[in-house]
Amino acid sequence: MPHQAERWNVVDTPGTPALDAWADILSVTHLGFDVSESTQSRGRFRGSVTRRRLGDLQLVDCASAPFKGHRGTELLNGDPGSVIGFQFVRRGVEHVRDKACNLSLTAGDVIVWNGWQPVDIEVVEPFAKRTLIVPSERILSVCPRLEDAKAMPPVQQGPAARLLVRYLDALAQELPWLDDAAAAAAADAALELLRSAVEPTVPSSRTARRSAIRVDVRRYIRAHLQDALLGPEAIAKAHAISVRTLHALFEDCEESVAGLVRRERLARCLEDLRRPSGGSVTEIAFRWGFRDAAHFARVFKREFGQTPSDVRGHAAAEEAALTA
DSSP states (O other), rough: OOOOOOEEEEEEEEEHHHHHHHHHHHHHSSSSOOOEOOOOSSSSSEEEEEEEEEEEEEEEEEEESSEEEEEHHHHHHHHHOOOOEEEEEEEEEEEEEEESSSSEEEHHHHHHHHESEEEEEEEEEEEEEEEEEEHHHHHHHHHHGGOOSSSOOOOSHHHHHHHHHHHHHHHHGGGOOOOHHHHHHHHHHHHHHHHHGGGGGOOOOOHHHHHHHHHHHHHHHHHHHTTTOEEEEEEEHHHTHHHHHHHHTTSSSOOHHHHHHHHHHHHHHHHTSTTTTTTOOOHHHHTTOOOOHHHHHHHHHHSSSOOOOHHHHHHHHHHHHHOO
């Protein structure tokens, strides 16, 4: 199975060594914390973490006995923690306190936290949670307005958040059997659901609005790659803006709108060329919006350093070796 879960355990162990081990586990799977006994501790500690990787996203299940955790300036300096987490509480009680809020989380609650601010936590009843941990650059790529937020916004306990929780539960079950392409698509879907859950409560600025339009344009491009007429004119019309405005939105980016369309199409072609059932080179090129097979072959080799036929041949040889 390509996406096996990783597991850590501290099993009913007394005293400081158990909490030191727990701090080490949290630093690997979540963030660095100084860990100490809770007022509810009873002399022995038990905790477990299961982590499933989804590209650069992580789906982490955590269960523990009561403890306290402090993430202060010293740990922040040594561990930047440039990640955000979408956390769903399954059972127990956890107190969370930072400069923006003082929360008591119980079963059914969802929050979004960030890793770059000081925070104190205390688990006061045996606790279990599931957290989607996302690099900040990934969440900003789909929800750029978060960059202007001085604190993580509250998550509305509405349909989008409930759907994301159910999706993450299903993803945890199915992930071990997903190939890399399916796992990448699943990660993108998780980010879209996270955006839907968080974005309604995020403040906006002119810069953030421009970034948000760019995100919508990229999303539109990915959804319409098979349209051979996809280009700046069609994209601008779909977003009710002029072509000039569309180009201006991307003038400070590394690639133009046309370059973005080409790169996304080539990436989809590469995926299909690596699939035994993807079809012929010409079929794949036309499927993803290229109208000239010779032109496709040239831009593909320039992008990947090998011809489409080479990639197709390697995939066929690997499949034959596996079935021999």
